[in-house]
Amino acid sequence: MADLNLSDIFTYIDSRREEYLTRLKEYVRRPSISAHGEGIAETAAYIAQVIGRLGMRTEILPTAGWPMVYAEHLEAPGAPTVLLYGHYDVQPPDPLELWDSPPFEPMVRNGRIYGRGVGDNKGQHFAQILALEATLAVRKRLPCNVKLLLEGEEEIGSPQIAAFVAAERERLAADLVITADGPVDASGRATVHFGVRGVLSFELRVRHAARDLHSGNFGGVAPNPIWTLVHLLATMKAPDGTITIDGFYDNVAPPTELERAALERLPLDLPTVMAGIGLDRLDAPADRGYFERLALWPTLTVNGLHGGYGGAGSKTVLPASALAKCDIRLVSDQRVEDIFARVKDHVARHAPEVEVIFQGGMDPSKTPLDSAYTAPIAAGLQAARNEEPLLVPAMGGSLPEYVWTRILGVPAFVVPYANHDEANHAPNENLELDRFYGGIKSGAAILAHLGQK
């Protein structure tokens, strides 16, 4: 990797901090809540206009849901083509009363900008846009070919992205995809995620009697839907954490040597992590490391279980119905469709009265740690942040990265620019200004290094 001198671009960026902040505020001020449809069309038009001013060919592409904003700048023949992905929609801001300042009136306090979407994801893809703008302003050209795709319904689970990418394979063709989303590692170090766990959400629903019964008059003769769920769930996961659905681990690959080495390099301050969430023990099994368990192993989480009486005191009721909401985080070659079929089979065998309702899913995704693009991305981050980035085999959460790795068939990287306490999806969402400006530099530096490939 050539040692690039990017001081001209960095100086340019530093000289425009105030302007950039004002423009970020202007963007964040526009609500774009995909869950309610509020402000989506207006915000898509607004950001398309911002991008158009860079001289990029910009379009608003309709989908069966909210539109995609797409732009491209393909004037670097021979250089790689990078697809930058982000989303212009935001989470609903409630509970409003927990915000210290109004969610759509962005405000700076203590070196952070507060507002819904500043971190997730407006501030991060806006940094990428400004990186393009700064590079074009200083160098009059981009060092590689760039495609930019901003989705309008990431916060409602990206229901259209797979079909869209499949239909637009040619338009979106690229050598790699970079997503600037999520927070950096808790240590504050710049981070590159090479994969994500997938997710499968489903509900288990059971009703026995037509109405709640008296536990004295029917206890011992009438089946209890809570016991039905308890005994079913107990067949799905052992107390030691092993998931006991037939064939569940069939497509789970053990960590590679590279992954294991990368995981071991991740800084971990376990007492601080545990104190931060008030835990005094971690979940079994104890023989797998913290990051390995988060990144490379699947889970079965009961998100909620509800049935019968939950008020004060006691009520001798034998409830008529109960439900459990669950999610499974998928890894390696586990696929939503296959695992859901296994769940249905398992439930049909163990508790045929229980209805299994699919509620959404996203396949996992993984890009090899030794991808040809690892070095330029890491070098770009090193140049911008002056520290070696952490390479994380996969994040514990889920993003629709599989559309890049499996549908487009290219390596995909998540390169977050936000602080680890950005409070995304929560009140007082924020972005450290230093990380916003650093994100612009990182974006520019990554492009420059990719251009050297």
Next chain:
Amino acid sequence: MADLNLSDIFTYIDSRREEYLTRLKEYVRRPSISAHGEGIAETAAYIAQVIGRLGMRTEILPTAGWPMVYAEHLEAPGAPTVLLYGHYDVQPPDPLELWDSPPFEPMVRNGRIYGRGVGDNKGQHFAQILALEATLAVRKRLPCNVKLLLEGEEEIGSPQIAAFVAAERERLAADLVITADGPVDASGRATVHFGVRGVLSFELRVRHAARDLHSGNFGGVAPNPIWTLVHLLATMKAPDGTITIDGFYDNVAPPTELERAALERLPLDLPTVMAGIGLDRLDAPADRGYFERLALWPTLTVNGLHGGYGGAGSKTVLPASALAKCDIRLVSDQRVEDIFARVKDHVARHAPEVEVIFQGGMDPSKTPLDSAYTAPIAAGLQAARNEEPLLVPAMGGSLPEYVWTRILGVPAFVVPYANHDEANHAPNENLELDRFYGGIKSGAAILAHLGQK
């Protein structure tokens, strides 16, 4: 048993049906909701006055809760003394919108009187009071010694009854206790219950993290309180219904020959029972009969289990806390204190993080089917209803009968006068007028037959 001619008393009762109905309405019109304290003192004073007019020595006895109304008529030397127990408090009437007529404006429709408390329990003990009144009017004396005890907080679990009975052992001394409460068998046949299951209510509570976590960011490393409860509960009861708490069945006696024979004589229309509550299967184990399971075997019912997300769609949350509310129905020599200790031990061994909170309990009670008082009670019911009553070893539900069998140390019988669909604790509570008048005759006939002992 001498064949008693009671036609004079029955004729007297039949001639006063309208007056009795008017007086029942006057009683039911007075709310006496122990849960809220509404009208309790007024209703106690009212019914004490009604009883006083019979020439019984009547007192309102204070307790640490709502008062007891007590009366006695002890002018039959050599004859047995019977304690008649009932309760003048009623359930709250809500949900009000489901009543077809106001709960405290008793109204007759289709041969039934509707109103809160008509069945549970005002109509039933008022029938006993009228039986005393009619007998005194016709025969100028009672055939046996009578003590009458009306409680004011049965509907909130009789928290004072045990202490009261223990303290008033001498005053309450009797040869037997009769409670007219609950409904007759679903077949409509007059019924005598010789026992009740006890009940122990408790809550299991667990919190792991200080706040709800993201199932992606923490799934696989942070413990899940719902899984903790699921795995704990699965160690407490097997899928076949066997309760697997250590020593749980130690004090459960198998049915006696007499009990088995009595259970076999009970009419059972299982398809109708199941259709009535919308069930298409009964709970395991299949080798025990319906009534045996209800009357003579203990249960562990989860009354409610709540934790995490329960709304529409999915939410990828790893909840911080969960709770399960449970009740155990106790039989034979199982005792609340002992079984609660076993539950606590079991939980401490299997899931020490789970808190076990006692929420109330009542020991079981049983009177032998071959009690010396079985014959006169059955003969009384036969005389009044012209059919042989069903003898039920125990009811599935719980009443504080143990205070009679264990504290007073005498046989205790539950002799319900209400129709099986009285809708007690529910909207449109009702009592068939025929059963109300029949209850008065039954009360008088049982007293007459007891007097022959």
